[in-house]
Amino acid sequence: MTQSTNTAFYDRISAELTDIDAQGLTKPERVIASRQGPVISVNGRDVLNFCANNYLGLAGDERVTQAGIRAMEKWGAGTASVRFICGTLEIHKELERAVADYLGFEDAILFAAAFDANGGIFEPLFTEADAIVSDSLNHASIIDGVRLCKAKRYRFATSDMADLEAQLKQARADGAREIIIATDGAFSMDGYIAKLKDIRALADQYGALIMVDDCHATGFMGDKGRGSYAHCGVEVDFVTGTFGKALGGAMGGFICAKANVVALLKQRARPYLFSNALAPAVCGSSLEAIRIAAGEEGDALRKQLFANAARFRSAMTEAGFTLQPGEHPIIPVMLGDAKLAQDMAARMLELGVYVIGFSFPVVPRGQARIRTQMSAAHTFEQIDAAVAAFIQAGKELGVI
Numbered sequence: 001m002t003q004s005t006n007t008a009f010y011d012r013i014s015a016e017l018t019d020i021d022a023q024g025l026t027k028p029e030r031v032i033a034s035r036q037g038p039v040i041s042v043n044g045r046d047v048l049n050f051c052a053n054n055y056l057g058l059a060g061d062e063r064v065t066q067a068g069i070r071a072m073e074k075w076g077a078g079t080a081s082v083r084f085i086c087g088t089l090e091i092h093k094e095l096e097r098a099v100a101d102y103l104g105f106e107d108a109i110l111f112a113a114a115f116d117a118n119g120g121i122f123e124p125l126f127t128e129a130d131a132i133v134s135d136s137l138n139h140a141s142i143i144d145g146v147r148l149c150k151a152k153r154y155r156f157a158t159s160d161m162a163d164l165e166a167q168l169k170q171a172r173a174d175g176a177r178e179i180i181i182a183t184d185g186a187f188s189m190d191g192y193i194a195k196l197k198d199i200r201a202l203a204d205q206y207g208a209l210i211m212v213d214d215c216h217a218t219g220f221m222g223d224k225g226r227g228s229y230a231h232c233g234v235e236v237d238f239v240t241g242t243f244g245k246a247l248g249g250a251m252g253g254f255i256c257a258k259a260n261v262v263a264l265l266k267q268r269a270r271p272y273l274f275s276n277a278l279a280p281a282v283c284g285s286s287l288e289a290i291r292i293a294a295g296e297e298g299d300a301l302r303k304q305l306f307a308n309a310a311r312f313r314s315a316m317t318e319a320g321f322t323l324q325p326g327e328h329p330i331i332p333v334m335l336g337d338a339k340l341a342q343d344m345a346a347r348m349l350e351l352g353v354y355v356i357g358f359s360f361p362v363v364p365r366g367q368a369r370i371r372t373q374m375s376a377a378h379t380f381e382q383i384d385a386a387v388a389a390f391i392q393a394g395k396e397l398g399v400i
């Protein structure tokens with residue numbers, strides 16, 4: 001073990017952990033002893049799972065799993081290389097083609113995670129001559145990606161179109177060459193869908209490009225699950241997304257864009273150039289998930305998913321809980337206090353429902369919540385059982 005004489009450093013780390021704990025903000029890892037699905041094994045017991053991003057129920061799906069195994073048998077564990085050295089396999093090209101075709105773009109580039117896609121998209125495409133106008137609630141990875149880029153930064157209050165217009169005006173007045181508006185397609189902590197129709201109109205008015213992070217929309221929002229922009233009936237310039245949620249739940253990210261943009265990203269995007277190629281098993285699983293999502297079975301799964309969301313939403317509202325409004329299968333149960341959110345989640349687990357309390361810094365202070373997420377794999381009985389547990393825990397803890 002490394003010996004260090006710098007005890008002050010380690011004391012500071014311990015003090016910070018103690019402080020996080022004292023504020024009720026510790027995020028413990030709960031260990032799952034089964035495949036991902038509507039029912040999982042936790043602490044030796046089967047419980048209902050209402051907090052996975054498993055929108056279509058394909059994480060743990062046997063066909064998706066077997067496709068990953070077949071890909072691993074054919075291509076091995078991985079490439080031991082980044083893409084441009086000797087890390088591009090046929091299956092990478094196949095997955096890039098499949099995701100671009102599915103989402104309606106000329107081309108796609110793969111990353112180890114959507115976090116990397118967002119981290120890698122801005123810096124190669126925009127310089128100090130340009131402007132990035134970013135929604136204030138954008139995912140941390142967009143914020144980090146914007147920080148890595150030299151373009152001037154402008155922020156608009158979330159989904160506030162008057163503020164977006166003010167920022168676009170300012171960027172134009174400041175002489176920006178290109179302006180790019182960056183937004184989550186669906187905001188992960190609230191389930192709000194970006195106002196992409198209005199954003200499109202403003203982008204056209206001010207000559208701006210649009211980038212959408214569709215991690216919480218790809219596979220289930222809009223026609224054929226093509227995403228938030230399909231849901232809103234508009235086109236956008238760049239979409240970043242993940243294979244770690246609806247599309248199989250493994251991991252890995254992508255950017256879809258015009259072919260020349262993808263070509264430039266393959267020359268310049270640092271997380272692509274300096275990180276290993278996506279593992280073949282992940283490619284195989286993701287390809288199978290896209291095949292399912294893009295077909296008729298995908299339509300049926302999406303119908304079930306939104307029926308589940310509507311059922312949960314209406315029963316919880318009737319029971320007196322405060323929910324974030326909307327139609328997305330992310331349905332936050334608002335509690336306010338971080339400790340209350342932790343206590344509620346702990347009680348729900350005792351009652352056989354696995355949910356998690358979200359608090360600062362993941363959501364603003366004072367807006368702690370339990371973010372529930374519906375899946376197409378949930379049955380109505382499971383939805384009703386979760387609502388019953390919420391009602392019991394909510395009454396015990398004085399929430400309703």
Ligand SMILES: Cc1ncc(COP(=O)(O)O)c(C=O)c1O
Binds near residue numbers: 184213241242244
């Ligand atoms: C909106 C959004 N963007 C990006 C990511 C990162 O995705 P990945 O897990 O593929 O890195 C997430 C995941 O939490 C997300 O919710």
